[in-house]
Amino acid sequence: MSYADTAAVAINPRARRRRLLRKRFLRRPLAVVGLLAALAFIGAAVFAPVVAPYSASATDFNATLAPAFTPHHILGTDELGRDVLSRIIWGSRASIQAGVLATLLAMVIAVPIGLVAGYYRGWIDPVIARLTDVLLAFPFLIVAVGLAAILGPSLTNATLALGIGAAPGLIRIARGEALALREEDYVRAAVANGASDPAILARHIFPNMLSTLIVQATVTIPGAIIGEAVLSFLGLGVQPPTPSWGVMLADAQSYLSQAPRLALYPGIAIFACSLSFNLLGDGLRDVLDPRTTR
């Protein structure tokens, strides 16, 4: 780093903070692995047409149910001679889309509701809190399966179902943060300075819960990825022949005795993808939480 760069960093506090956070993050090997793996999965999803050796539906009838490491098919082929590696790469699109979009949707629904409940209290808070408790009593996947069944099978509807299903947990977190932050001295100071409620919510409460929300998002994404696989497996999500890890698992069922690897590889993909986001989330939590000072 040249002298000029160092000086610029020393003067600009935001850059300094960013550098500090980066340093703390890089000191956690698992978090870095999680980040790289998550980026790899996202890259695979975005650049699937470039990265995948074959199209997801290209069949090679000369090599059906080929084992792994056969020439031209590193992970073998399925019963129709489709390249498994290519299908896993194309399938990551459904998983990443469902994971990221469902989480965003859940945030958009949950944060305003949680803010209002936690900040205003009054009668609306217990109503919202009890309603989310009721929804949280149902396991996330049951809610998602139910909603997807109502909405009808498609990736869009699966994403909607997962987003709505994930919202109650986030409402609870946003509400809890708002409850804690409204008691902060700087919120009281802002009230004493004549700030209106919307200004306080937008400028004082929301920005200070961002780091919690970011961490929560990275933890919600793997849940949604698994959820998408489950819905697709049950036929409520992505429809064959479009590839998805859940669809691949469902297809593999009939060939479990002849070619168990057909279930193994997409299973590993689901596991690795959700693990990478989880590790990333853990790392971010450690770094962004001001209480951990290391």
Added chain:
Amino acid sequence: MRDLSVRFDTDDGTVHAVDGLSFTLDEGQVLGVVGESGCGKSVSVMALLRLLPPTAHVTGSAEFDAVDLLSAPLSHVRRVRGREIAFVFQEPMTSLNPAFRVGNQIGEVLRRHLGLSRGDARRRAVELLDLVRIPAPDRRVDEYPHQLSGGMRQRVMIAMALACDPKVLIADEPTTALDVTIQSGILDLLRDIRERLGTSIILITHNLGVVADIADRVIVMYAGRKAEEAPVHELFARPEHPYTIGLLGAVPRPGGADKQGRLQEIPGRVPSLAQLPSACAFAPRCPRADDLSRSQVPDLREVRQDHLVACFHPGVEWDGG
């Protein structure tokens, strides 16, 4: 701003946090409010700007510029907050939003109340930081609160409070959380502000030394009531209420300690406000208490010109009844 009387009770078990308190504040005056923790000092000024939670029932009136703030619509009170009457809180370490640069936080007040543009607000924020004697204000304006020391943060809070040139500045124990040297710097600053801008100041503290330093008038509060009120010199020279005398005895000063080198303390503790007896609240701790003190509440009496005391047995010296 005159004729303020606040009286209210909270509703878990009806706590009379402040009971029939009145005071007036003239322009450019510094009023010190003194008392132990929990005697209702902060609560009374919070009530003034309707900053108390809805569980508090406030009665009485608080007239400011011919409008009763306690019955005025909340939208009017909100315009007064920060614009006409500004607050400086006790905890400079936590009263600034950690997510924003200090310049933005000062600017927020300016933009809200005076409708300044972003650029004007920033320029004014730099001026204000300079006014509160923060060195290199054009650099500090872009820093985050965690980069500033406690004293600097308190100066930022004062700058924020002064942003709209308020008529009254309420400082709620502004120096409690700070080092002694920084305390005196902040007090100098407050005095300077009063002289230069003509701002009235209500200074809440439990430190009589601070009051002696800066206030014109002093109110001594005990258990939600006014125990004594007098001009500052009068109060220090001729304290009448035994509680005030006790407080003065507890101020460290050369030669003031007894033979063991200990400070005089007031025996006992502050009574719980939930169960005030129908008697002088100070009676259980008072060397002068007698049957009268224990059976009736003393009214405020004017013992000398402009010197009010609520005690049956006032006096600088006490001969034992």
